[in-house]
Amino acid sequence: MKIKNTILGFAFAALSMVAYGQEKNKKISFEVNGKCSMCKERIEEAALGVKGVKFASWDIPTHQLSLILNERKTNSMKVKTALVAVGHDTEELKATEVAYDGIHPCCKYREDNSDDGKHH
Amino acid sequence: MRNFLIVILFSLPFLVFSQRNIEGVILESNPGNKSLGLSGANVYWLNSQIGTISREDGSFVIPFKPEYDQLVISYVGFQSDTLAVTTPQKLRHWLKPSNALEEVVVQKKRDALQKSYFSPQNVVTINSAELLKAACCNLSESFETNPSIDVNFSDALTGTKQIQMLGLTSPYLLITQENIPMVRGASQVYGLSFTPGTWVESIQITKGAGSVVNGYESISGQINAELVKPLTDKRLFVNGYANMNGRLELNTHLNHAISDKWSTGLYLHGNYRNAKEDENRDGFLDAPLGNQINILNRWQYQNPEKGWVSFFNLRFLNDEKQAGETNFNPNTDKFTSNSWGSEIDTRRFDSSLKVGYVFPELPFQSVGIQSAYSLHMQDSYFGFNRYNIDHESSYTSLLFSSIIGDTRSKFKTGFSFAYDSYTEMVNTLDFSREDKSLGAFFEYSYDDLKKVSLTAGIRVDSHNNLGNFVTPRLHVRYLPWERGSIKGSIGRGRRAANIFAENQQMFGSAREIEILGQEGSVYGLDAEDAWNYGIGFLQGFTLFQRPGSFALDYYITDFRNQVVVDWENPQAILFYNLDGKSAARSLQLEVNHEVLKNVELRTAYKFYDVETDYVSGSLQKPLQAQHRFFANIGYVTKLKENGSQWRLDYTLHVLGKQRLPNTNSNPVAYQLGEYSPSYSLMNAQMTKVFSDSFEIYIGGENLTDYVQDRPVLGAEDPFGVNFDTTIIYGPTMGRMFYAGFRYKL
Numbered sequence: 108m109k110i111k112n113t114i115l116g117f118a119f120a121a122l123s124m125v126a127y128g129q130e131k132n133k134k135i136s137f138e139v140n141g142k143c144s145m146c147k148e149r150i151e152e153a154a155l156g157v158k159g160v161k162f163a164s165w166d167i168p169t170h171q172l173s174l175i176l177n178e179r180k181t182n183s184m185k186v187k188t189a190l191v192a193v194g195h196d197t198e199e200l201k202a203t204e205v206a207y208d209g210i211h212p213c214c215k216y217r218e219d220n221s222d223d224g225k226h227h
Numbered sequence: 228m229r230n231f232l233i234v235i236l237f238s239l240p241f242l243v244f245s246q247r248n249i250e251g252v253i254l255e256s257n258p259g260n261k262s263l264g265l266s267g268a269n270v271y272w273l274n275s276q277i278g279t280i281s282r283e284d285g286s287f288v289i290p291f292k293p294e295y296d297q298l299v300i301s302y303v304g305f306q307s308d309t310l311a312v313t314t315p316q317k318l319r320h321w322l323k324p325s326n327a328l329e330e331v332v333v334q335k336k337r338d339a340l341q342k343s344y345f346s347p348q349n350v351v352t353i354n355s356a357e358l359l360k361a362a363c364c365n366l367s368e369s370f371e372t373n374p375s376i377d378v379n380f381s382d383a384l385t386g387t388k389q390i391q392m393l394g395l396t397s398p399y400l401l402i403t404q405e406n407i408p409m410v411r412g413a414s415q416v417y418g419l420s421f422t423p424g425t426w427v428e429s430i431q432i433t434k435g436a437g438s439v440v441n442g443y444e445s446i447s448g449q450i451n452a453e454l455v456k457p458l459t460d461k462r463l464f465v466n467g468y469a470n471m472n473g474r475l476e477l478n479t480h481l482n483h484a485i486s487d488k489w490s491t492g493l494y495l496h497g498n499y500r501n502a503k504e505d506e507n508r509d510g511f512l513d514a515p516l517g518n519q520i521n522i523l524n525r526w527q528y529q530n531p532e533k534g535w536v537s538f539f540n541l542r543f544l545n546d547e548k549q550a551g552e553t554n555f556n557p558n559t560d561k562f563t564s565n566s567w568g569s570e571i572d573t574r575r576f577d578s579s580l581k582v583g584y585v586f587p588e589l590p591f592q593s594v595g596i597q598s599a600y601s602l603h604m605q606d607s608y609f610g611f612n613r614y615n616i617d618h619e620s621s622y623t624s625l626l627f628s629s630i631i632g633d634t635r636s637k638f639k640t641g642f643s644f645a646y647d648s649y650t651e652m653v654n655t656l657d658f659s660r661e662d663k664s665l666g667a668f669f670e671y672s673y674d675d676l677k678k679v680s681l682t683a684g685i686r687v688d689s690h691n692n693l694g695n696f697v698t699p700r701l702h703v704r705y706l707p708w709e710r711g712s713i714k715g716s717i718g719r720g721r722r723a724a725n726i727f728a729e730n731q732q733m734f735g736s737a738r739e740i741e742i743l744g745q746e747g748s749v750y751g752l753d754a755e756d757a758w759n760y761g762i763g764f765l766q767g768f769t770l771f772q773r774p775g776s777f778a779l780d781y782y783i784t785d786f787r788n789q790v791v792v793d794w795e796n797p798q799a800i801l802f803y804n805l806d807g808k809s810a811a812r813s814l815q816l817e818v819n820h821e822v823l824k825n826v827e828l829r830t831a832y833k834f835y836d837v838e839t840d841y842v843s844g845s846l847q848k849p850l851q852a853q854h855r856f857f858a859n860i861g862y863v864t865k866l867k868e869n870g871s872q873w874r875l876d877y878t879l880h881v882l883g884k885q886r887l888p889n890t891n892s893n894p895v896a897y898q899l900g901e902y903s904p905s906y907s908l909m910n911a912q913m914t915k916v917f918s919d920s921f922e923i924y925i926g927g928e929n930l931t932d933y934v935q936d937r938p939v940l941g942a943e944d945p946f947g948v949n950f951d952t953t954i955i956y957g958p959t960m961g962r963m964f965y966a967g968f969r970y971k972l
């Protein structure tokens with residue numbers, strides 16, 4: 108009985124590790140500013156460039172970036188740092204003027220932040 | 228009642244404006260052949276502000292305006308496609324992952340001309356109406372408007388058309404149906420005519436060594452036919468066809484959705500030809516008499532929430548052909564010297580099952596299993612020659628695909644098991660054998676999302692007759708500048724030559740069959756083994772504001788071992804292992820352009836240098852034109868509001884002289900000279916679409932009425948030593964007109 112309890116205890120412990128621990132395939136999504144399919148390419152490439160990001164898809168109309176990432180290797184802040192480095196604003200982090208100037212003229216979302224989703 | 232009226236009032240605007248929208252679905256093209264909608268794909272009109280994003284299930288609606296005609300569909304990680312869309316319509320578009328192998332895609336089911344000209348690879352996405360351009364009749368005839376594949380005549384008796392790629396005949400191609408190896412073994416020669424044209428949804432043509440996922444047998448290329456699916460095909464489809472030579476054909480598709488997850492389709496095909504024709508008055512039928520009944524039942528299961536997809540197919544085929552002298556009557560003349568005749572009766576049963584699972588939480592990870600069983604029974608005789616072959620085949624493969632690190636690096640891995648049992652009787656000799664093979668494969672692909680992508684695959688197989696061997700294959704593509712792409716490939720292929728099944732035309736001759744091999748494991752011969760190398764360049768351009776493309780490719784197939792089929796002695800056919808060199812070199816130059824609005828021109832020049840060391844010396848492959856020119860002009864009128872439209876299509880093939888097998892040892896009357904004359908063939912077709920549901924077509928083949936002189940050598944004495952129906956370089960049938968209709972619901 109004692110052994111059984113011990114085993115059960117371990118099993119529950121292991122389960123809670125899985126449940127509360129860092130997930131290998133964590134799904135997250137957040138808003139990233141941008142306009143067009145060129146932005147989409149740049150955003151997704153920058154996100155995938157972060158070690159631990161497995162899957163990245165940016166939706167043009169909703170501006171949502173969906174990610175699947177390994178929480179043991181990275182987190183959303185690291186991805187956001189990579190995004191602002193290529194010139195795309197996120198809620199917490201904004202791109203520097205230098206980085207923003209580097210993006211293609213048609214991607215200048217700060218000048219024209221209309222909902223371009225309808226046009227692309 | 229009031230609610231009902233409101234519903235009607237609200238649907239009215241939809242009815243009115245539905246014609247002004249392009250509705251469609253963007254799907255992910257994937258090997259497991261699952262209908263996966265791509266959500267979030269960009270769909271927009273080129274040079275415009277109008278665009279949209281596909282929804283969760285991949286569907287989209289985009290307003291149509293006459294001033295736009297190029298619809299761009301793009302999605303990161305996939306090849307962008309630009310479709311020439313000039314009319315409001317429904318679209319179903321498959322986007323290819325951008326590291327897929329080089330392919331020419333012949334897509335059916337879309338009514339628009341389609342060209343993906345800034346695709347990163349040598350991908351020519353030929354228009355959707357492609358398969359309709361050659362209205363008749365089966366898969367072997369689907370390639371006549373496509374320059375990547377050559378269609379040749381195989382013999383003067385059976386009217387069979389043989390296809391070639393890179394200068395090599397179909398045994399060197401891996402032909403798959405929904406990625407399950409299909410036209411092989413006993414069905415090698417006639418198998419393409421066992422898939423009715425209307426069943427085909429699309430065809431993918433890969434030049435050069437293909438993917439290791441589908442096996443080691445492809446040497447010069449791979450052709451995959453996707454059949455229509457119960458879920459997406461029309462509820463009812465009827466196609467009737469009749470031609471001047473007495474061929475009648477009827478195709479019926481019935482599709483039914485049982486629930487939102489299950490659907491089934493029943494596809495019936497029948498053709499019948501009973502008109503005896505002998506235009507050249509040599510006493511032999513210009514085309515065989517025949518009939519075929521072909522029944523396919525498909526079941527499709529789809530559960531996108533859970534990630535499951537499945538297909539189950541059952542097919543039965545009965546095919547009968549009669550060829551030979553016009554006065555031959557099988558009941559009284561079979562195995563007599565009254566007159567010479569031949570009958571080829573084939574019965575075939577096919578079944579296949581596919582199950583695929585995409586991990587709902589991990590869209591990049593999937594697992595699939597496919598399994599197929601077929602039984603092929605052919606009974607045939609050619610004069611006094613008897614040839615019977617039964618081929619039982621089973622094939623299973625398991626495939627797992629996922630990523631390494633992130634979605635830029637993907638892999639596929641799995642294993643496959645194949646079992647083939649041949650019961651083969653050539654006259655009184657028994658050549659029965661069993662082939663068993665087990666293989667494991669791993670394919671890695673990388674795409675930097677910008678300039679470079681590559682696919683590297685390797686497989687290890689263990690085969691009871693071919694031994695243990697490794698098959699490596701590599702494809703690389705590089706985008707040096709906008710709309711330009713350079714690609715290279717290298718790969719190895721291996722196969723056992725089924726010498727009798729692949730060269731059945733030899734039975735229609737007085738030739739002795741000699742096999743000069745002892746040690747080898749199949750017919751005393753060793754397995755064929757070849758390397759294929761290729762490079763290609765593709766450049767898209769815009770001329771007079773209309774799109775065009777230029778493509779150049781060069782491939783070498785270098786045989787390390789080959790089963791040489793030697794026709795150089797007119798009294799014999801020899802089979803032996805290659806001693807020396809054998810290589811096929813192919814150069815293809817292609818220019819496509821929308822020369823006028825709605826007029827698409829496709830041109831190609833091909834040069835083949837296929838040289839083999841025969842016992843009689845090093846020679847070019849016989850019955851193959853070294854120079855070929857191809858042109859196709861397609862014209863489509865603007866689709867009217869009521870769905871009516873005209874489609875016109877014209878194809879020209881020019882074939883240079885062909886080396887004829889040596890006939891010098893024959894008496895002078897039966898000698899044929901060294902080369903055939905060069906000639907050209909023309910086909911044309913006109914389709915009148917009355918509405919979305921009804922269209923009729925008329926067309927003509929071989930409009931210049933070119934017919935080969937003396938297709939049957941020694942026709943006056945078919946039981947004599949100089950009888951030969953195998954030296955065929957051109958058509959045996961003259962000009963032919965046909966007409967037909969299509970009805971869809």
